[in-house]
Amino acid sequence: MSDYYDILGVNKKASFSEIKKVYRKLARKYHPDLNPGDAIAEKKFKEINQAYEILKDPEKRKQYDTFGSLGGNFGRSRGHSNFEGFDFTSTGSSSFGDIFETIFGSGSQQSQTRGRDRKPEPGEDLLYSINLGFVDAAKGLETPIQVVRKEKCTTCSGKGIEPGSLKMTCPVCKGNGRIQKQTGFMKFASTCVNCGGSGFLPGENCRACHGEGRVDKVTRIKARIPAGVGNNSRVRIAGKGNAGKFGGAIGDLIITINVSLHKFFKRSGVNLEIILPVTYLEAALGAKVEVPTLNGETLLKIPPSTSSGQKLRIKNKGIINPKTKITGDMLIEIKIVPPPVKDIEVRRLLKEIEKKAPYNPRTGLEL
Ligand SMILES: [Zn+2]
Ligand SMILES: [Zn+2]
DSSP states (O other), rough: OOOOHHHHTTTEEEEEHHHHHHHHHHHHHHHHHHTTTTTTHHHHHHHHHHHHHHSSSHHHHHHHHHSSSOTSSSSSSSSOOOOOOSSGGTTTTOOOHHHHHHHHHHHHHHHHHHHOOOOEEEEOOOOOOOOOOEHHHOOOEEEEEEEEEEOOOOOTTTTTBBBTTOEEEOOTTTTSSEEEETTTEEEEEEEETTTTTEEEEEBBBOTTTTTSEEEEEEEEEEEEETTTTTOEHHHHHESSOOOOTTTTOOEEEEEEEEEESSSSEETTTTTTEEEEEEEEEHHHHHHEEEEEEEEEEEEEEEOOOOOOTEEOOOOOOOOTTTTTBBBBBBBEEEEEOOOOSHHHHHHHHHHHHHHHHHTTTTTTOOO
């Protein structure tokens, strides 16, 4: 049984990083994928893995230094010295996949430190929602909103590659993009997972954006909300979404509008509705009264003999349709409010009117 230090060719006092460096070099040199059919290389590869398994772990290394290979715990007893063949499982050694991970790091980490293909990808649309008052929504406004959006990384100009880092040939497939694998007596080629088949690694990932080519940024955007937006309607602001990846198109910002209810205005399509309280005298004799609209008050003529529930209309004082730009009307529902009858004099006068000019408001309801 060879000494683990001898197998790796390192000093007994070698540091972990030294050992790791040597191990990586040897593992690459003797890797079965790179030496198909070479039994000696394969044996060597197993030995260096075995040695590294122990020496990379401070606990195990300490034990090994003190006691040597203990009862097969560390040293793997080999029944035959002229070991040959491709049967990895019998030695309990790791699979090809595991070995790759040991040497080159896991696939995901790998793609984080060294990117693969950097194809342009469009930026995502950003969703955002704002609450608007009834009148603000009806009249439209420009409001500043703060969004977190991905913007092009300035360190790498959106390329995702650390400035100054070089494109290099993939060390696993040596630029072939494919790897010969051998299982038992079967040989087959597969796409290199390390470079995704391109044969090269484009360079180190940019440290500022981790290779994404874009970074999160808090941005203030002036959102122009058009007049007439309704509750739950969406406003799309082009080009204010996430930046694209590697030269992809920028996404949009989509704002969902929540419109609050109003104290007395109501909306029905493009029409603006209001219930207008009037005195019974105004309703009976007709009057000109002030009505609130979206743009201040306006005078409304109430014709004589107007009843409660009757609807009057003011043209073009409604809400604009943001698409067609057509403005609706204002619909005014009359509501007759009786005078306060706690006053004895008011009661007396009302009764006098009733007595002097009686009328039946329920004509037509007789069965
Ligand atoms: Zn970057
Ligand atoms: Zn490769």
